């Protein structure tokens with residue numbers, strides 16, 4: 001999974017590209033693109049003044065897993 005760019009909102013301003021610690025964002029002519037190097041750190045999300053970046057919804061996998069460990073003190 002990786003950060004998602006809303007192509008309708010992105011203006012290709014390039015701000016997010018400088019913020020990403022792993023260099024996962026490339027700004028093309030019309031919009032930014034996120035590569036598979038994205039670690040979902042979330043740093044780019046707040047830097048986009050156009051709210052064009054979102055993180056994918058994370059499922060409730062961890063909670064469901066914990067529920068299967070009956071009788072184990074965690």
Ligand code: SF4
Pocket residue numbers: 005009010011012013014015016017027031032047048049050051052053
């Ligand atoms: S900061 Fe937002 S508008 Fe600017 S290039 Fe990144 S995603 Fe697009």
Ligand code: SF4
Pocket residue numbers: 002003019020021022023024025034037038039040041042043044045
């Ligand atoms: S979520 Fe983090 S790693 Fe992914 S593109 Fe944004 S700044 Fe880079």
